[in-house]
Amino acid sequence: MKQRILGQRLLDAGLINQDQLRIALIEQEKTRQRLGQLLHQLGFAAESTVHDILAEQLNLPRYKPAKHQIRPEAIRLIPADMARRHRLLPIALDSTGRRLQLAMATPNDPATLAGMQTPALAGLDLDILLAGNNEIEHAIDLHYGHSLAIDDILAELEGKPLASTSTGDTPGKSPAVRLIDAVLGDAVREQASDIHFEPEAACLRIRYRIDGVLDTIRILHKSTWPALSSRLKILAGMNIAETRAPQDGQISQQIAARQIDFRVASQPTMHGENIVLRILDRQKGIVPLAALGLDATQFKLFERMLSRPEGLLLVSGPTGSGKTTTLYSVLNQLNHPSVHIMTLEDPVEYPFPLIRQTSLSDNVKLDFAGGVRSILRQDPDIMLIGEIRDGETASMALRAALTGHQVFATLHAASAIAALTRLRELGVEQHMLHGNLIGVVAQRLIRRLCPHCRSSRPASSAEMAWLKLPHLAIAGQCVNCKQQGYSGRLALLEILRIDPALDNLLAEGASPPRLLEQARASGFRPLSEGGLDLLRAGETTLEEIARNVDLSEWV
Numbered sequence: 001m002k003q004r005i006l007g008q009r010l011l012d013a014g015l016i017n018q019d020q021l022r023i024a025l026i027e028q029e030k031t032r033q034r035l036g037q038l039l040h041q042l043g044f045a046a047e048s049t050v051h052d053i054l055a056e057q058l059n060l061p062r063y064k065p066a067k068h069q070i071r072p073e074a075i076r077l078i079p080a081d082m083a084r085r086h087r088l089l090p091i092a093l094d095s096t097g098r099r100l101q102l103a104m105a106t107p108n109d110p111a112t113l114a115g116m117q118t119p120a121l122a123g124l125d126l127d128i129l130l131a132g133n134n135e136i137e138h139a140i141d142l143h144y145g146h147s148l149a150i151d152d153i154l155a156e157l158e159g160k161p162l163a164s165t166s167t168g169d170t171p172g173k174s175p176a177v178r179l180i181d182a183v184l185g186d187a188v189r190e191q192a193s194d195i196h197f198e199p200e201a202a203c204l205r206i207r208y209r210i211d212g213v214l215d216t217i218r219i220l221h222k223s224t225w226p227a228l229s230s231r232l233k234i235l236a237g238m239n240i241a242e243t244r245a246p247q248d249g250q251i252s253q254q255i256a257a258r259q260i261d262f263r264v265a266s267q268p269t270m271h272g273e274n275i276v277l278r279i280l281d282r283q284k285g286i287v288p289l290a291a292l293g294l295d296a297t298q299f300k301l302f303e304r305m306l307s308r309p310e311g312l313l314l315v316s317g318p319t320g321s322g323k324t325t326t327l328y329s330v331l332n333q334l335n336h337p338s339v340h341i342m343t344l345e346d347p348v349e350y351p352f353p354l355i356r357q358t359s360l361s362d363n364v365k366l367d368f369a370g371g372v373r374s375i376l377r378q379d380p381d382i383m384l385i386g387e388i389r390d391g392e393t394a395s396m397a398l399r400a401a402l403t404g405h406q407v408f409a410t411l412h413a414a415s416a417i418a419a420l421t422r423l424r425e426l427g428v429e430q431h432m433l434h435g436n437l438i439g440v441v442a443q444r445l446i447r448r449l450c451p452h453c454r455s456s457r458p459a460s461s462a463e464m465a466w467l468k469l470p471h472l473a474i475a476g477q478c479v480n481c482k483q484q485g486y487s488g489r490l491a492l493l494e495i496l497r498i499d500p501a502l503d504n505l506l507a508e509g510a511s512p513p514r515l516l517e518q519a520r521a522s523g524f525r526p527l528s529e530g531g532l533d534l535l536r537a538g539e540t541t542l543e544e545i546a547r548n549v550d551l552s553e554w555v
Contacts, residue, residue: 005057006035006036006050006053006054006057007021007024007025007035009053009056009057010039010045010049010050010053013053015045015049015053016039016044016045020039020042020044020045023042023044024038024039024042024044027042034106036050036051036054037133041259042353043351043352043353044353047132047133047134048132048135050132051130051131051132054130055130058107058108058130060107060128060129060130061129061130062129062130062131063089063091063103063129063130063131063135065135065138065139068091068092068101068103068129069091069092070089070090070091070092070139070143071091071092071093073093074090074091074092074093074100074101075090075143075144077090077093077100077120077121078090078118078120078121080140080144082115082118083140083144084137084140085115086104086106086111086112086115086116087104087105087106087112087131087133087136087137088102088103088104088112088116088136089102089103089104089131089136089139089140089143090102091103091129098123098124098125099124099125099126099127100121100124100125100126100127101127101129102126102127102128102129103128103129103130103131103135103136103139104128104129104130104131104136105130105131105132105133105135105136107128107130133258134258137258141189153175153178153179153182154175154179154220154224156175157175157176157179157220157224157227158220158221158223158224174227175227176224176227176228176230176231177231179224179228180228180231180232180235183195183206183217184251184253184255184260184262184277185255186217187208187277187279188255188260188279188281189255190208190210191210191284192208192209192210192279193209193210193212193278193279193320194208194209194276194277194278194279195207195208195209195262195276195277195279196208196209196214196274196275196276197225197228197229197232197274197275197276197277198274199222199225199269199271199272199273199274200222200271201222201271202221202222203219203220203221203222204219204220204221204222204224204225204228205218205219205220206218206219206220209320210484211445211447211484211486211487211488211489212320212445212447212489213447213484215484222271225272229266229272229273229275232251232264232275232277233247233249233264233266233275235249235251235264236249236250236251236262236264237249237250238264238266243268243272243273244268245268246265246266246267246268247265247266248263248264248265248266249264249265250262250263250264250347251264251277258281258282259282260279260280260281261279261280261282261349262277262278262279262280263277263278263280263347263349264276264277265277265278280349280350282350282351286328286329286332286350286352287325287328287329287332288329288332288333289302289303289329289330289332289333291329292325292326292329292491292493293490293491294491294493298493298495301495301497302441302495304497305438305439305495305497306330306333306334308406308438309404309406310401310402310404310405310406311401311406311407311436311437311438312397312398312400312401312407312408312409312436312437312438313330313406313407313408313409313437313438313439313440313441314388314408314409314410314411314419314437314439314440314441315327315408315409315410315411315440315441315442315443316410316411316412316413316414316415316416316418316419316422316440316441316442316443317412317413317442317443317444318412318414318444319412320445321443321444321445322443322444322445322491323410323443324349324386324410326441326443326491326493327384327408327410328349328350328352330408331343331352331355331382331384331408332352334382334406335352335353335354335355336354337354339381339382340356340378340379340380340381340382341354341355341356341380341381341382341383341384342355342356342357342358342375342378342380342382342383342384343355343356343357343358343383343384343385343386344358344360344366344368344371344372344375344383344384344385344386345357345358345359345360345384345386346359346360346368346386346387347359347360356378358371358375360386367393368385368386368387368388368389368390368393368396369390369392369393369395369396371385372385372393372396372397372400373396375400376400376403376405380405381405381406382405382406382407382408383397383400383405383406383407383408384407384408384409385397385407385408385409385410386409386410387409387410387411387412388409388410388411388426390426391426391427391428394423394426394427394428395427395428395432397409398428398432398433398436399432401436401437402432402436411423413442414442414550415442415494415526415527416439416440416441416442416494416495416496416519416524416526417496417512417515417516417519418442418512419440419442420433420437420440420506420512420515421512424509430506430507430508430509431507433503433506433507434503434504434506434507435503437498437503437506438497438498439495439496439497439498440495440496440498441493441494441495441496442493442494442496442527443491443492443493443494443527444491444492444527444531444548444549445489445490445491445492445548446489446490446491446492446531446534446539446540446544446545446548447486447488447489447490447540447544448486448487448488448489448490448539448540449473449475449485449486449487449538449539449540449541450475450476450478450480450481450484450485450486450487451487452476452478452480452481453475453476453477453478453480453481453485454473454474454475454476454485454538455473455474455475455476456471456472456473456474456538457471457472457474458470458471458472459471459472463542467532467535467536469535469536472535472541472542473535473538473539473540473541474541475541486540486544490534490539490540492527492530492531492534492548492549493527493530494524494525494526494527494530495524496519496524497522497524499522501518501521501522502515502518502519502522505518527549527550528545528549528550528551531545531548531549531551532545
């Protein structure tokens with residue numbers, strides 16, 4: 001009954017419609033999951049929205065991460081394993097030490113209530129706040145910490161022969177199964193983007209890519225790799241008997257109360273199969289356009305470009321520079337029941353409601369160019385092309401723009417001006433560019449200095465003359481950034497809008513220096529200038545900017 005009350009409240013608030021509620025209730029009959037959780041999983045309602053309504057229904061205050069300060073004395077009352085198991089977060093004790101403020105994800109769950117009958121909580125008066133699963137998991141990771149507790153597993157794994165590995169999640173899981181589970185979960189909590197399993201002559205190296213930089217997590221004995229690689233390939237649906245040819249696969253797991261996908265690729269090497277997993281976290285991959293970190297001028301320019309009803313908008317940059325995240329942010333803003341959006345991706349990284357997404361896998365007999373032809377017969381308003389790799393795809397994208405569609409695509413190029421040159425190299429005729437290009441966004445991801453240990457150094461005389469700064473920010477080392485000196489990344493973008501003057505130069509086949517000169521005259525700011533702005537603001541270091549952006553024109 002309470003589930004239907006929640007659904008009715010969401011209906012009354014206009015947050016879902018009757019069809020969505022009906023579908024969620026049908027799924028609930030099959031899975032026996034909570035209605036709010038199902039609505040979130042189906043993409044019908046945000047988790048925070050569901051819990052706001054649920055808090056009103058249960059007459060409980062809402063836990064707000066930005067508002068509620070977690071106190072160490074409260075954290076010490078509940079062990080980490082109990083907090084994770086029952087999704088509890090102790091927030092604060094009052095001055096008497098007898099009243100505890102406690103955030104819970106399932107305050108009415110009998111198993112949770114039974115698990116709270118512990119000596120540590122006996123005699124305490126509880127003030128319950130309602131929290132979402134993800135809010136609880138994130139806060140537990142932040143305040144309890146998390147570690148890769150695999151020493152015991154390794155002792156078992158390296159101490160006996162490994163003839164085979166279990167394929168099921170039974171109570172007697174093999175050490176290989178438990179170790180892979182531990183690594184996948186730890187990498188997600190550490191906010192890694194990739195996991196590398198790299199066999200060498202005498203060892204297996206496990207590395208995470210965090211904030212764009214690889215970091216060695218553990219080095220294992222080489223005897224562990226056959227069992228671990230078999231487990232990974234079983235999870236990814238790959239052929240465990242094939243070790244001499246590259247393979248691709250996919251893993252989907254529930255980690256930290258959310259669905260995480262892993263894109264898996266194996267590559268034969270002289271010491272065995274190298275396996276790399278790309279972590280696809282839907283919550284991190286789909287962000288509002290306003291959260292990309294654009295300044296006010298860039299944001300206004302970007303919105304002006306998106307308001308054009310037809311044309312081709314390109315996003316360029318190297319692998320791992322956040323191109324897909326930017327395009328998904330654009331689609332997220334444009335997504336509406338009144339428009340028809342279709343995508344061609346290789347592969348689809350994050351599913352969207354309302355958007356028809358096609359993955360160009362081996363099972364789909366399409367390439368990008370053929371996919372564009374097919375999509376044009378599906379009455380689209382907006383199209384996303386995962387990558388322009390050849391002249392045929394580029395020409396098809398421009399033809400789609402010419403026929404009145406908004407088209408978004410990625411292109412591998414070092415800068416916005418270089419992207420225009422790249423189109424010519426692919427064989428796109430100059431007249432095809434005229435009037436069809438909305439603009440080009442080129443981007444990089446720059447590591448942000450850790451706010452807890454950042455420091456500074458005196459600028460050299462050359463740096464002083466160049467940057468007009470007496471001191472330059474440098475990285476420190478502390479426990480908050482795991483001695484790296486950096487924490488998180490910033491998006492660095494250059495946005496080139498194709499105005500009439502630049503459009504005419506493109507049609508004339510003007511040289512890159514001439515195009516850059518005209519772009520600067522119209523207010524274009526290249527990546528290097530944006531990077532130096534971040535340096536002057538103390539957000540990053542000169543070394544980090546130089547690692548990602550060509551500063552030769554300034555030196």
